[in-house]
Amino acid sequence: MILIAMLLALFATSTSESQDAEPAAITSGTIMDVMVVTITPATDVLWGVDDPQTDEDWQVLDDAAVIVIEAFERTRNGGAGPNDNTWAADEKFLAYIDEEIAASNAARAAIAAKDLDALFEAGDALYSPCENCHIDYNPAVSGEEY
Numbered sequence: 001m002i003l004i005a006m007l008l009a010l011f012a013t014s015t016s017e018s019q020d021a022e023p024a025a026i027t028s029g030t031i032m033d034v035m036v037v038t039i040t041p042a043t044d045v046l047w048g049v050d051d052p053q054t055d056e057d058w059q060v061l062d063d064a065a066v067i068v069i070e071a072f073e074r075t076r077n078g079g080a081g082p083n084d085n086t087w088a089a090d091e092k093f094l095a096y097i098d099e100e101i102a103a104s105n106a107a108r109a110a111i112a113a114k115d116l117d118a119l120f121e122a123g124d125a126l127y128s129p130c131e132n133c134h135i136d137y138n139p140a141v142s143g144e145e146y
Helices: 002-013 031-047 055-075 084-088 091-113 116-137
Strands: none
Touching: 031 055, 031 084, 031 116, 055 091, 084 091, 091 116
């Protein structure tokens, strides 16, 4: 819970554009950095959901979904890694981003409704594009350099 709050605060302070503006590319790190530092911990919260009982439990889940959405929006525009801007120009990569954001938005809707079954479905929908993107673009899996 503290980790999510810290990540949300860090992410919020790292952006200077208005909410209506398109998020900037990642300038101080790579897409992989965002995956490891931001997206993985937040998706772990969503995928690790057990049985939220309180409004605070549900809020932690919603915070995680917001972090995932915002982080994927940033990765859409590339980063500082040697392959990041090539990936961000690739329609297949962008399709994965769109699927991940759609699934995260579905998670937010399920959280708002406090519908645990729908949240599990959204988590399942999030997993597949994440896994496929890792196969296609994660240098540790594909053998490319970061």
